[in-house]
Amino acid sequence: MAEAVELKLPCPLCGKEHSYSLVVQRSVTMGLVPGRKPPPEVQRQFVRSVMCPTTAARFQATLRLSETAATRITRLTVDESVEEAT
Amino acid sequence: MTDEIEVVAVEPESPHNAALYEAGKTLLIESVQVGREFCKFMVGIATGAIPTYLALVGLAVGKDYSPSNAEGILLLVAPTLFLAAAGVFAFGCFPVSGTLSLDIPSEIESARTAATDRRRKCALIGFTLFGVGVACAVAGATYALAIEVSPPAALRSG
Numbered sequence: 001m002a003e004a005v006e007l008k009l010p011c012p013l014c015g016k017e018h019s020y021s022l023v024v025q026r027s028v029t030m031g032l033v034p035g036r037k038p039p040p041e042v043q044r045q046f047v048r049s050v051m052c053p054t055t056a057a058r059f060q061a062t063l064r065l066s067e068t069a070a071t072r073i074t075r076l077t078v079d080e081s082v083e084e085a086t
Numbered sequence: 087m088t089d090e091i092e093v094v095a096v097e098p099e100s101p102h103n104a105a106l107y108e109a110g111k112t113l114l115i116e117s118v119q120v121g122r123e124f125c126k127f128m129v130g131i132a133t134g135a136i137p138t139y140l141a142l143v144g145l146a147v148g149k150d151y152s153p154s155n156a157e158g159i160l161l162l163v164a165p166t167l168f169l170a171a172a173g174v175f176a177f178g179c180f181p182v183s184g185t186l187s188l189d190i191p192s193e194i195e196s197a198r199t200a201a202t203d204r205r206r207k208c209a210l211i212g213f214t215l216f217g218v219g220v221a222c223a224v225a226g227a228t229y230a231l232a233i234e235v236s237p238p239a240a241l242r243s244g
Contacts, residue, residue: 005091012096022091049099049107060103062094 001028007078009061014054021079022048024065027072039069048078118198121205125178125212132172132216136165139223146230157233164226167219171212178208 007022031038046063067073099107143161147153153161182201186193 007091007093009093009096012098045094047103049103058099058104058107059096060099061096064092064094066090 001026002075004079007063009050011052011054012059013052013057016054018050018053020050022063023075023077023079024073025075025077026067027074029070029072031070041066041068044073046073046076048076050078114198117202121202121209122179124209125175125205128175128209128212128216129172129179132168132175132212132219135168135216135219135223139164139168139227142223142227143230146227147233151233161226161230164219164223167215167222171215171219174208174212174215178205178212 002023002025005022005024007020008017009020010017043064043066046065047060048063049058049060051058063076065073065076182204184197184200186197188194
């Protein structure tokens with residue numbers, strides 16, 4: 001299951017804020033035993049390299065997302081088609 | 087399900103990550119060339135193996151030896167496999183036409199994947215044929231060494 005999320009990042013290179021599309025792919029599994037307590041939520045960190053549209057140089061962003069055993073993140077990609085956030 | 091994303095840090099790319107990015111870019115660009123270069127190289131190896139094998143067998147049995155039909159077929163298995171492998175490798179180098187737009191990255195990606203998949207398949211099939219050919223060549227050369235060649239009739243009577 002993939003979900004696109006808008007991500008606004010303050011650029012360390014030009015100082016402006018840029019907007020990116022982050023695609024989160026999760027492997028969602030259903031529990032078969034009713035009434036069982038949901039799996040604990042854990043925080044995972046990802047480092048993604050993105051392009052600054054002003055300077056055309058790359059910078060990296062460390063992102064934190066939560067997942068459980070039932071909603072494991074399988075892929076996290078940043079769409080490079082960036083737009084200037086106003 | 088909505089993802090809550092927390093931006094922990096935003097910083098200029100570290101030298102290590104920048105180098106990794108460049109390495110990834112090189113891998114991506116060269117992925118098309120690797121298969122083509124391998125197929126091109128293996129065409130020469132597979133075709134070159136045919137005269138090498140025939141020369142070895144010729145050396146083992148001598149020029150006066152005339153194989154029976156069954157022996158001839160047996161000794162020709164290896165060169166046939168080498169020829170088939172060379173054909174498959176040549177097919178891997180064969181240019182393929184297609185259209186793609188540089189504005190659409192997904193089109194470039196699918197064209198690249200199709201090219202690398204095709205060459206990988208050709209390389210795998212060709213190399214399997216070549217490997218089996220080498221095994222048959224070893225067996226054929228060993229068999230040729232074991233053949234006892236009787237001297238020609240003129241020499242026997244003299």
